[in-house]
Amino acid sequence: MTPEAIFTKLQPIIKVYLPEDVAVNDITLESDLARELNINSAYFVDIVLDIEDEFDIAVNNDDMERFETVHDVVALIQSKITGG
Amino acid sequence: MMKNRVVITGLGVVAPNGVGLSNFQKALEKGTSGIRFFPKLRDLNFSCHLGGEPIVSEEKKLQYLTPLQLRNFKSSGILYAVIAGIDAVNDASLSHFSDSEDPNWHLGIIFGTGISGVEKFREAIHRIDDNNVRRLGSTSVIQTMASGGSAYLGGILGAGNMVTANSSACATGTEALLLGYERIANGQATYMLCGSTSDCGPYIWGGFDALKVTNYKHNDSPQEVPGPMSANANGFIPGSGAGAYVLENMDHALKRGATIYAEVLGGAINNGGQKGGGSMTAPNSVAIQKCITDALTNSKVSAADIDYINGHLTGTIKDPDEIENWTLALNRKQGDFPYINSLKGLVGHCLAASGSIEIVASILQLHNNFIFPNSNVSPLHPEISALVGTEKIPTTKKIIPLKTIMKASFGFGDVNACVIFRKI
Numbered sequence: 001m002t003p004e005a006i007f008t009k010l011q012p013i014i015k016v017y018l019p020e021d022v023a024v025n026d027i028t029l030e031s032d033l034a035r036e037l038n039i040n041s042a043y044f045v046d047i048v049l050d051i052e053d054e055f056d057i058a059v060n061n062d063d064m065e066r067f068e069t070v071h072d073v074v075a076l077i078q079s080k081i082t083g084g
Numbered sequence: 085m086m087k088n089r090v091v092i093t094g095l096g097v098v099a100p101n102g103v104g105l106s107n108f109q110k111a112l113e114k115g116t117s118g119i120r121f122f123p124k125l126r127d128l129n130f131s132c133h134l135g136g137e138p139i140v141s142e143e144k145k146l147q148y149l150t151p152l153q154l155r156n157f158k159s160s161g162i163l164y165a166v167i168a169g170i171d172a173v174n175d176a177s178l179s180h181f182s183d184s185e186d187p188n189w190h191l192g193i194i195f196g197t198g199i200s201g202v203e204k205f206r207e208a209i210h211r212i213d214d215n216n217v218r219r220l221g222s223t224s225v226i227q228t229m230a231s232g233g234s235a236y237l238g239g240i241l242g243a244g245n246m247v248t249a250n251s252s253a254c255a256t257g258t259e260a261l262l263l264g265y266e267r268i269a270n271g272q273a274t275y276m277l278c279g280s281t282s283d284c285g286p287y288i289w290g291g292f293d294a295l296k297v298t299n300y301k302h303n304d305s306p307q308e309v310p311g312p313m314s315a316n317a318n319g320f321i322p323g324s325g326a327g328a329y330v331l332e333n334m335d336h337a338l339k340r341g342a343t344i345y346a347e348v349l350g351g352a353i354n355n356g357g358q359k360g361g362g363s364m365t366a367p368n369s370v371a372i373q374k375c376i377t378d379a380l381t382n383s384k385v386s387a388a389d390i391d392y393i394n395g396h397l398t399g400t401i402k403d404p405d406e407i408e409n410w411t412l413a414l415n416r417k418q419g420d421f422p423y424i425n426s427l428k429g430l431v432g433h434c435l436a437a438s439g440s441i442e443i444v445a446s447i448l449q450l451h452n453n454f455i456f457p458n459s460n461v462s463p464l465h466p467e468i469s470a471l472v473g474t475e476k477i478p479t480t481k482k483i484i485p486l487k488t489i490m491k492a493s494f495g496f497g498d499v500n501a502c503v504i505f506r507k508i
Contacts, residue, residue: 042222
């Protein structure tokens with residue numbers, strides 16, 4: 001799956017957790033999840049569960065330490081899909 | 085030190101016979117019961133297939149909680165607490181509280197429960213036992229912690245004073261009011277949003293079914309369950325919901341022109357120590373009487389001034405004992421006894437929420453000068469009719485001026501709480 005395709009599937013997942021003052025169009029590959037999108041870091045675990053279900057992958061605790069930007073998430077998903 | 089006077093300026097309620105204050109009041113005036121049959125209880129082999137559950141639509145939930153908050157949300161008690169609490173704050177004309185950028189240091193919350201988020205906890209337990217703890221998600225803790233109701237409300241309202249949950253079984257709601265009253269009386273808060281809540285469903289109600297204190301003889305006739313004080317009373321119907329009240333420093337309420345429902349004159353909280361006939365599930369009569377007389381003393385009210393009592397009165401064999409305790413503590417009986425009723429005939433025993441829902445009913449009656457009917461109370465229990473004139477136990481709505489009323493709750497653990505309200 002290309003990074004673009006992953007990003008397209010990832011957007012609606014992230015959208016669920018956006019606070020009221022952030023729009024879905026604000027999500028770009030460079031967006032910092034906590035600092036720019038203002039997503040409460042408590043929701044990161046929920047985002048991971050949703051990603052696991054959507055992409056049929058398994059994310060472990062070490063993987064989650066790299067969760068800062070949307071690009072980090074896309075890269076992680078891509079590596080998991082290709083068996084990384 | 086002079087204690088501040090405390091009044092009630094807002095009410096909110098989520099009850100099996102009415103969600104929202106005006107629906108609830110209409111149900112009280114008509115004597116409408118919210119007790120109904122639950123097929124799930126029958127399928128689970130409960131003895132009692134009846135219960136009381138407030139009807140809250142998906143649309144209504146979205147008026148109080150965001151779609152994100154409602155995601156994987158399985159805590160009915162917290163939902164009830166949030167609706168009742170926000171309604172009470174709006175009723176007090178304080179809805180601007182949630183708009184502020186800063187915490188409101190003057191607003192505290194005491195919202196109690198017996199146990200929180202039982203359905204959510206069940207989900208968590210199953211996942212943990214399946215070696216799947218990581219699937220609990222981020223809200224499992226906040227939905228099941230006992231302070232969940234108070235915490236959700238605290239966040240929505242920006243409360244910056246004490247935000248906590250008390251817990252004293254069936255006395256929780258009445259105790260919450262008195263704890264909030266104390267905090268304002270001694271100057272530690274200006275507003276206290278107080279109340280209590282209880283989840284609905286088999287996992288909350290199961291323990292009472294096993295204890296055989298619920299009524300299993302009317303599974304086919306929910307409208308005919310013998311009510312509290314009746315000769316045929318043989319067990320209560322479990323309920324659920326929440327009641328909430330805004331307590332406020334009286335001077336402050338008067339200055340801002342708030343509508344004042346009543347003044348909290350005072351009350352008493354005590355425990356029978358599980359002695360003198362008291363146990364985990366049965367009360368110590370001496371302690372009950374002391375709670376009532378202490379409430380009068382603390383409120384500087386004489387027994388003769390009490391117009392009306394909202395009793396604990398569960399619809400079990402304990403009702404005559406409670407009536408006897410009232411007559412002894414007040415030294416009033418027969419035609420001289422105050423008017424008395426019990427809400428449990430209309431909504432069931434709402435457990436940790438019983439005190440709070442019943443307090444809302446008490447204040448509505450006081451404010452609007454009426455007494456709701458006692459459901460299915462005829463024939464009256466002979467031990468009760470020997471002590472109290474039947475005209476003081478209304479079977480139809482009574483319109484009558486009310487000025488000073490008492491509410492008491494008695495709970496498992498031999499806990500007693502009694503509060504006195506007066507119309508200003």
